[in-house]
Amino acid sequence: xxxxxxxxxxxxxxxxxxxxxxxxxxxxxxxxxxxxxxxxxxxxxxxxxxxxxxxxxxxxxxxxxxxxxxxxxxxxxxxxxxxxxxxxxxxxxxxxxxxxxxxxxxxxxxxxxxxxxxxxxxxxxxxxxxxxxxxxxxxxxxxxxxxxxxxxxxxxxxxxxxxxxxxxxxxxxxxxxxxxxxxxxxxxxxxxxxxxxxxxxxxxxxxxxxxxxxxxxxxxxxxxxxxxxxx
Ligand code: CA
Numbered sequence: 384x385x386x387x388x389x390x391x392x393x394x395x396x397x398x399x400x401x402x403x404x405x406x407x408x409x410x411x412x413x414x415x416x417x418x419x420x421x422x423x424x425x426x427x428x429x430x431x432x433x434x435x436x437x438x439x440x441x442x443x444x445x446x447x448x449x450x451x452x453x454x455x456x457x458x459x460x461x462x463x464x465x466x467x468x469x470x471x472x473x474x475x476x477x478x479x480x481x482x483x484x485x486x487x488x489x490x491x492x493x494x495x496x497x498x499x500x501x502x503x504x505x506x507x508x509x510x511x512x513x514x515x516x517x518x519x520x521x522x523x524x525x526x527x528x529x530x531x532x533x534x535x536x537x538x539x540x541x542x543x544x545x546x547x548x549x550x551x552x553x554x555x556x557x558x559x560x561x562x563x564x565x566x567x568x569x570x571x572x573x574x575x576x577x578x579x580x581x582x583x584x585x586x587x588x589x590x591x592x593x594x595x596x597x598x599x600x601x602x603x604x605x606x607x608x609x610x611x612x613x614x
Pocket of ligand 1 (some may be wrong): 393436437
């Protein structure tokens with residue numbers, strides 16, 4: 384499909400390496416060497432996926448991630464130099480979909496890119512579940528891939544959307560954090576059970592008027608979460 388991938392990386396050798404491998408896998412690649420150029424290219428070129436370094440001139444990867452996520456649901460992959468950066472990204476809940484720690488193998492990078500694009504494409508073009516789940520002003524459209532609350536579209540990352548859709552599709556069932564993790568991340572992906580907790584918190588901040596007293600996603604103590612649907 385020759386998806387277009389935006390790479391924002393100021394280290395020229397790494398950028399060239401990523402470009403060569405992605406190009407060899409038939410992706411179109413556009414490269415920005417600083418944060419401002421990165422956001423400009425995002426707006427002009429409308430890529431299907433973004434790979435962001437963290438430490439960048441002008442605007443850092445965190446800021447680019449936040450800006451892209453406020454406007455688009457495309458998969459965002461973060462390149463981090465340190466494990467601590469990864470913890471920070473998850474803690475900040477910026478809406479990135481995956482993380483790769485430098486140094487990484489090109490094969491690993493390609494595998495992550497393919498996996499993210501496949502999930503995104505499947506979500507965007509799901510044919511067999513053209514369902515719209517509507518409850519209490521919250522509308523989850525699995526075909527249009529949007530979440531609307533009282534008529535306003537709420538920006539969701541791919542993972543956040545998948546989690547909400549999974550919970551809402553299994554309304555009134557208590558789902559354990561482990562089950563949610565396996566369903567959304569699979570067994571081989573980065574992260575741990577706490578990632579689920581962080582994502583749920585972000586989702587609640589977006590859809591709950593009082594996250595401490597949620598009306599959509601209930602905590603089931605000792606187990607996990609339950610989406611409160613109409614019975
Ligand atoms: Ca850098």
